[in-house]
Amino acid sequence: MESLFVSTGVVALAEIGDKTQLLAFLLATRFKKPLPIIAGILVATILNHAMAGALGAWITATLSPDILRWILGLSFLGMAVWTLIPDKIEEEEMQVARKFGVFGATLITFFLAEMGDKTQIATVAMAAHYPDPVLVVIGTTLGMLIADVPAVFIGDRFAARIPMKLVHGIAAAMFAVMGLATLSGAGSSLGF
Template sequence: MEALFVSTGVVALAEIGDKTQLLAFILAARFKKPIPIIAGILVATLVNHGLAGTLGAWITSVVRPDIMRWVLGASFIAMAIWTLIPDKIEEEETQVAKHLGVFGATLVTFFLAEMGDKTQIATVALAAHYGAPVMVIAGTTLGMLLADVPAVFVGNKFAAKIPMKLVHSIAAGIFAVMGLLTLFQADKLF
């Protein structure tokens, strides 16, 4: 359960102000059909994070635990730094697959936007850290939905009121603490 809760919280915080959340705002404003947009976000995230969680589980099977500790610790610290860098969305990402309908456009654009994104990389690292990919995938997907579903319903009005710097700082702090605890072999605390 710990893997589920930590994955949900970290990704929900990291997703606020992320380019995929910005994409949710744009898709909601463009299509004004929240249900197919939310369904597209869910399916895209499950597939994307499913692949990432599987990769994280596989990595733990081929990398020695002492090396894995250093890789994971450094990864979490890198995620902390990356979380502090604001995202922006490219207009081309919102134009992809427009002919597929609202669900298809959301599915394709979200899947592509998540490739190599910090939440996907976090899913790999969390799955490797916890060794519970199903719980991590469920948590990271839930975290994405917690951040993106409200974006679909309230759009840009709500985004302007969120203290992005504070939220990103909290997420970065969590990643940094996880990294330091992993490096100092205090992973029993997580």
């Protein structure tokens, strides 16, 4: 259950101020139809994070525990730094939204925006770190929804009140602790 709770918390914090959360704000203000936007976020996240979880599980099965420990530890430390860098939405991601309706636009833009995004990379790393990648994918999907669903309903009025630097600092600290713990051998009894 630790993998579920950690994955949920880390991704929920990392997602605040992330470009996909900004995309949720933008889609909500543009289309004003929260249910198809939320459904698109859910489906896109499940697809994207399931692929990331499968990659993480494959990495675990392929690499030796020592190499995996170093890669994961350094990946988590890299995620800590990346979390402190603010995201922006690219205009071409919004061009898709004009062609496929609210659900389709959300599904496509969220899926594409998540490719190589810090929450997807975090999902790969956590799926490689924890023994149950399915719980990691469920957790990271919940984390995305915890951060993005309120963004859809509340819109950008609330975003200005969130202390983004503090939230990003907490998420970065969590990634850093996970990285240092992994590098120091925490979890070695689990084979990492």
